[in-house]
Amino acid sequence: xxxxxxxxxxxxxxxxxxxxxxxxxxRQGYRKTSTRELAGAVGLSEAGLLHYFGSKEKLFEEVLRxxxxxxxxxxGDESDAVGKLGAIMRHNADVPGLVQLYSTFSAEAGDPQxxxxxxxxxxxxxxxxxxxxxxxxxQTHGTISTAADPEKIATLLIAxxxxxxxxxxxxxxxxxxxxxxxxxxxLRPTPPT
Numbered sequence: 046x047x048x049x050x051x052x053x054x055x056x057x058x059x060x061x062x063x064x065x066x067x068x069x070x071x072r073q074g075y076r077k078t079s080t081r082e083l084a085g086a087v088g089l090s091e092a093g094l095l096h097y098f099g100s101k102e103k104l105f106e107e108v109l110r111x112x113x114x115x116x117x118x119x120x121g122d123e124s125d126a127v128g129k130l131g132a133i134m135r136h137n138a139d140v141p142g143l144v145q146l147y148s149t150f151s152a153e154a155g156d157p158q159x160x161x162x163x164x165x166x167x168x169x170x171x172x173x174x175x176x177x178x179x180x181x182x183x184q185t186h187g188t189i190s191t192a193a194d195p196e197k198i199a200t201l202l203i204a205x206x207x208x209x210x211x212x213x214x215x216x217x218x219x220x221x222x223x224x225x226x227x228x229x230x231x232l233r234p235t236p237p238t
Contacts, residue, residue, distance in 0.1 A: 059097050062087050062104075063111040067143070070108065075146035080104070105150055106161040112143055113168070126172075126179035127229065130206055134222035137210055148211045173199045190234045198232065 065086040070078050080101055084094035098104040116133050123129045137144050154161040176199035183189040189198075205228060209221035 055097065058087070059107075062089075062094060062097060063107060066104070066108045067111055067115065070142045070146055071140035072142060074142035075105075075149055078142070100160065102160045105146060106164050108143075109147060109150065109161075110164070112147075125182065126175035127183065127202070128179070130176065130202060131222045131225050131229075134206055134210065134225060135220070138213070138220065138222070141214065144210050145214060148207070148214070151207070169203065172203055175199075176202055187234060189229070189232045193232055202228075 062083065066078075066083050069083060069086060080094055081091045083104075084091045087094070095101065095104065098107060116129075116136070119136070120129050120132055123132060150161060151165055153159055154165045156162065173196065177195040180189055180193065180195040180198050184191050184193070184195070202225070205225060206221070209217065209224055213221050
């Protein structure tokens with residue numbers, strides 16, 4: 046059943062705000078984007094914008110969720126979580142403002158009192174599970190050594206991805222996704238001698 050009335054308008058406006066925020070932050074960066082500017086991009090006052098999210102922190106959490114959903118939609122055909130991680134890292138090179146938002150916001154949300162703390166707890170848990178499954182699949186197909194513990198490698202891949210994307214903000218000489226690919230190659234089984 047189609048949503049109608051004020052609720053549907055509110056959902057549509059939230060989507061419009063998130064779409065605009067993704068574009069503006071990707072282009073200008075997290076620090077250079079104000080809620081006033083985002084509000085203006087969608088024809089609202091700053092108070093009107095925050096009405097849809099409750100707070101600036103909740104808005105930025107929802108921007109990150111929208112980024113995750115956009116990545117999932119863009120990579121829908123890719124079933125391998127390890128391959129998806131590399132593809133997302135490659136895409137992130139084109140949206141440094143969103144990488145900046147993610148790295149700053151994730152650090153701030155390390156505080157259990159931060160409003161987005163649970164978002165990151167859940168996100169990391171789901172990502173670890175998906176990557177561990179992808180590693181097990183690759184082990185089954187012989188492209189990652191069975192000596193590698195899938196859960197531990199998944200955790201290390203997330204740390205590598207996050208760390209490399211932070212370093213990319215400081216003139217990293219290599220592409221983060223190329224370094225991820227290099228590590229994955231190192232996890233291949235050693236051929237018998």
